[in-house]
Amino acid sequence: MLLSSAKLALQDAIEASPLPDDPELQRNLSEYFPAPMRQAYKKQIDNHRLRRDIIATDLANRIVNRLGLIHPYELAEEESVGLAEVASAFVAAERLFDVREIWEELDEAAMPEATRLILFDRAASAMRIQMADVLRISNGFRMPSDVVDELGRGVQKLSTGTEKLLADESLVLTTRLQREFASAGAPEKLAAKVTHLFDLDGAVGLADLAKRTEIDPRKLTNAFTILGQDLGLAWAQGTAALMSPSDVWERLLVAGLARDFQQMRLEFLQRLTRRKGMKDNPCETVNAWLDENAGAIRQFRSMITRARAHTPVAPAMLAQIASQARNVLSR
Template identity: 30%
Template structure:
């Protein structure tokens, strides 16, 4: 509904002409837990592409040298190999790049992703697109998407959708991270060069930084995909994404403290286990959401919990230059820890967790980072 209203406000859409539901009809559908029909979604998909294309074409994104591969991928392989220089001089290269990025974004993350991210961050569509390209390259998402597409007719469509949703969850987390934490304007090549090695390092050391329970959860996620015919290698790559989503935090902390990524990861995930941070984030995501503002509240809580984990990791690493230890840090901050642990234990004992409870938990955890 918000996306439709935004298009109307911008003068880009007349919902009556497009046979889209009125505000009253949308409210009724929400009350009945019904969404838009496929034809209605197709209309919004088209408008999302038209709008984003215009915005990107008006920006400097198509001129970025880092977008050269997107330009090349538009052409057949034979032309890419023999006419690379000519393609780079193509008179419609800007339009082609804008089209490629637009189609990739809207097809992969949906028609409202860019608009919703703009609302959360206050940044423009080109900024969001840049962050999406960075995440795509750092995490090798193009290969994952191609592998999922190659499963057409080989596995149920629901299995492919589940894989895509796992990637979308990664995108939601990491795109917001780069928009909030990286220098602007985002330097595509520099950000990829900074964070891609950290991704490769963490992916190669997961068996050393995850405990038995976390490894078991990763195995279970992979098994949920292979049970529907997804190849083991692809299933495990996608199953690891919730863990690998921490890479931006880990690389930033490593640069801040001078520690290696595996050492940072051991403390980061150790703190997550010690204070049930992943469990709290899972409960926040699973909380019942009835409107846009509750969705924003959930996003804020999740972001805060990640921020607490990052700042706590820095504090642990800076406390001991030789052998940083989560338990050693806990022992020297017993008063603050003693205020948090009973609260977390009480939350774990509850049958249901709501947003006010999570808000209180996040505030108590913030006390660990402020020394309160």
Template identity: 30%
Template sequence: MTEEVGRLVLRDNAQQALAISLEERAGAAALPAQAALMLRLEAAGVLDRSVAGLPDAAALAARIAAGEALTRPGLCALLPLAKLWLTEAIEASDLPDDPGFAPLLTAYFPAELGERFPALIARHRLRRELVATAIANEVANRLGCAGLGRLAAAAVPAAAARAAWLAGALFGLPALADAVDAAPAPAEARFDLLLVLRRLQEEAALGLLAAPQPLAAALAALQPGIAALVAAGEADQAAPEWREAGLPAAAVALAAAAPRLAAAPMILRLAGSAGATPEAAAQSWGAVGADFQIDALRQATAAAPAPGPFGARARAALLADLGAIQARLAAARLAGGAPADAAVAGLVREAAQAGDLAAIGVACHALAGLA
């Protein structure tokens, strides 16, 4: 068992090192979300920047303005603190009591112990703490600090962790990411593919914040629809350099479909409420997105500067509003009554080009008037 314990420990170390490398590769674009996460950690009493050696808010603002990234030592200090914050939030929630997470407790121990003493493990006095730690480690490693910061701006930390876990399970992302990391391919190609899968998990999680409870019920309700949407995009064009690099075909195919699949949870909710097939709902969702430039507006919202303690939450609220508006417009289209308004489409296009949250808010208001 000693060797197995060593492998379990080393695997977590390797996952954290990979998470930091991916965060580092994301570069300056990740710094605003990392800065927002630091504010959350400070408010929770988890982060003392002078102790952690992290820049203060003024220094981070200057780095953001200069297009600079957080250094690797800074990322190494931030990620464990984010895990601590997430672990404490999960422990305080009912998440560790969901039977769907029971395998995490068994997996914490060597396989021989799990086979010999399953009943004792199930009532371990630190059961909740161990499950919370396992969830937090997996979610923080898969999303990274920036992704966790963006997702946690839209929900309380435990709900964000559950949604991220559910997104990973629905798309099979942990196994695919592990296969990519182990592939005999250049690091640059592996990291780029892993970043696409990481973003898919984050964006899909946004649509899963209100997914059914418990975890098993959510998986049973959503897996058939997710599978149908994944299968519908088998012709998506993957980056040829990934195939040529020898990366796993399944991961490459999912990454190629990621822009379309990020909205899959919202599309499935639309299909259920409209009584439509997942494929028909996806077609309607995409059509209204193209007609009203909603995808461009969503990208502009994600990239717009959002300074201050409430900036990240304001961005998250706008993204949620855009999803709800697109769903209503798509439902109207499915019912045969989709509105057409060239003036609103033009306003949305201008707001996306302006790239600031004020303009985007005006465009959202105009779209909401149609829905």
């Protein structure tokens, strides 16, 4: 009953939105019919009078089947959006990061079933991160095809050579995930694909900022990484992302903080575009700012050091760090 109700609520929200009319979902309509019918009756399928209903039903099923019951509804609550926006973000993230192909491989690869469930769970968590970023750059409902057209090239550029762009904390998480998957008996290449989805955390926001500022996305990402590493914000973001409090209000708090530690860096980099030389060499510009504010940064880093030494890290500590980080980055 719960599973059916979750899907029906999503389906109703999708049908009431422009989403079923997006060209990105043509594949969902076609694949709803048996393969022998797709070519012979392509015109009839494309113009089916239940076209929107079929797409909404198929998409709602995919979202719940792939992400589970909780993620879509938590995202709607955390980002203050409707279920139609969540569904649109799902389609955009799935296309931007080729997640549909990863899920198909997870369905078919030979591995212990318990391991398959672990990989599905991790892939869903990574998708939730990417969907949250799509929601934040969208500022309301946006067609997935528009998001993919605008950001696809930038995301693709960031998806290669990722290890050279990651902060140390991100590399630690990647290594830990790879070991976890390997010890569970996951195929090496498939485990690497799932892990890579976590490596690309922030790619959506960076690709969006790169497009708006006309700065090379890899140069921008290097500056983003330097800022996160030197201030300790990469650690704070990673810590918040791994928290799973039982209290609903603390859960909302840490979910918001995980995205805020990323968003405040993106907004800071956008403000730096006013400085001469930022477009050509963002890393040099960020390093110059770090030198100019060395005293304030040392004081902020001492708070980060105290927080890192405290086990476990409490949500309230991260909230205070976020407040102080905004003060430092406003200089």
